[in-house]
Amino acid sequence: MEWLKELNQQQLEAVLSTEGPLLVLAGAGSGKTRVITYRIAYILNMGLAKPSNILAITFTNKAADEMKERIKRLVSVESFSEMWVSTFHSACARILRMEAHNIGFSNNFIIFDMQDRHQLLKECFERLNIDEDRLELRYVSRQISNFKNMLISPSDIYKEGKTDPRVAEIYKLYNKLLKEYNAFDFDDLLYYTIMLFRTNPDILEKYQQKFRYILVDEYQDTNYAQFYLIYLLAQKHRNICVVGDDDQSIYSFRGANVRNILEFEKVFNDAKVIKLEKNYRSTKTILSAANEVIKNNIHRKPKRLWTENSEGEKIYLYPAFDEVDEANFVSMSIKNLIQSGIKPSEIGVLYRTNAQSLNFENALSAHAIPYKVVGSLRFFERKEVKDILAYLRLIVNPHDNLSLFRVINVPKRGIGPSTVEKIKVLSDEYGISAYSLLKERGVLEFDRRTYFKLNEFVSLLEDIRTEAETKSVVEVIKLVLDKTKYMETLLSSKNEEDFQRAKNLEQLISAAAMFEEENEDKSLQNFLNSIALSFEEDDAQKEDKVMLMTVHAAKGLEFDVVFLTGLEEGLFPLLRAEDTIEMEEELEEERRLCYVAITRAKKFLVLTYANNRRVFGRFSSRQRSCFVDEIPAKYIQQIYTPLRNVNSFDTQLNKSQQNSTKTTLAVGDIIQHNKFGIGKILSLSEDLNEVLVDFEKYGQKRLLLSYANLKKIG
DNA sequence: CCCATAACTGTTTTT
């Protein structure tokens, strides 16, 4: 195990301390992912356990995949795939898939996402005759989520009597409906897994026995249910290793509790604690700035990261006139950076809210810079995609009323709100699902014209289900698009958006194809499962594009260059609390968020804010963020024009490649591109940096020569 | 009873 030599003293100790509880306090960029992967590799290579005895919890599925890859490179063990590396939610879903029948649920449940929860809650409000204006839906949604995360059942609330009784009513009905629809929401996955373990000690014992070594990454962002789950599982072997950083706790709105990390030593009283404070990622300047900002927080474990890296460049600060100016500054700077040899994928543009991404998208496309928006309007949450997924869900489970009502009139087939209402009332009266009602009693309850339409819908579903039995996921999706005439409707629409929707659905098919390639369990059930728990669209090819994302989404990532944007009071920090105590807590979390953002940067950090910004379309004057002022002036240099020749990157310039391409290409040449294939050059820009190419398959594209890597073939 | 257009309203962050 040569690679153990790559570790420093503390890292090595964390890797070798395999037995007993261990808390690793790992500052930003201190190599914590490395510690986790090496630790697992060490356990496997030493033969302390088989892959199937390991449970490693990561924060996202993407992180899980990356970790698997990295471990794979270090070990030479068979049955590698039996190792559980996943998020809490995926792990619980996996357990429930096998065990749910033990607690009165069906094993082939569907997972409801936030949108579904929202819909279902609306339904509950209606049924209980609660006016949405008088009790906010989002408030209730959060309450219920909090209850589940705290393992509080509806009946527990009645006992405590603290909460609005209406909330308790809704919570109860909401759970009842979920069960009827055979669905779990995100919080349920944890909640019911714990209930399963509580009520079935033998099953708990089985999993305790199985998971000899448990590791949890990003431990500062776990909530009570998550803590309790690993607490239960770790009781047997007590080989529990958690890794986290209290300064990077940024998910309290989701019930995450920093106390989990602060009190780990109390819960596991023989726990060993190792601190990783040496930063390998950032320049001294960037790290100092981060330290200066975070030290304004009162509630934290005092610590100070240090590094042997060089001083580096100063942090640049650009005060923009407005958000358009800001986006242009960022794009032009990026263009210059790319031309001086920086890979687009080494550049991250970070912002506080997803709504800010649009400006950057516009500006970047105007400059022909390739970019990728991470997260945001998630692909699988788009209307058209969710519609098709609703059909797929109905194939798996026809009693999923939520999905049924979603698509009963999509595409339009003449079944309106009043008919829908009647179905709801009647199915409730008979105590059967809407689907059963339509099938069994439709002819009795509805007039001829309506029945005809309803019956057509039911037969459509039946047909699809029968045919789907023998088909792959890709084929089933095609079948749905075809039989429901969904695609046809979109394509014959004169609405331009609908054309994009059609394209999105084609992408859905590609996603399904990828799913089939990558997964062993190719069932429709598992497909829906993966999607609900965040399925990555096109992760496979690491695309060389500028990355746009929220600061939250950037957690765990790093970039050579980071643009941290929208640093304005009211946006970042973004505060909503009224009373001062809450306010202070929120400000500290915002500051941690800022800390996370700053520490993403390896070599170069650029801060921007806009003096004016359109909010709801209204122009409003803004003040720059207090966080900017918390960074000592000596680290900052204000600038008023886009970044140009960045000294520290000159050395990385890949001149040979750039020049060779530049000099050899001319209008009319036939070239080959890695992704777009063969094309013909239509025009070159004056500075020979941009080129317009007409590709055989993809049509006209504007490309930057410095990264496009075009090969001349004729 | 259904569909299209007009007012209206409200913005964190996510598994």
Add this chain to the structure above:
DNA sequence: CAGTTATGGG
């Protein structure tokens, strides 16, 4: 500016 609800025509 967008996504959803009130309103009137067909």
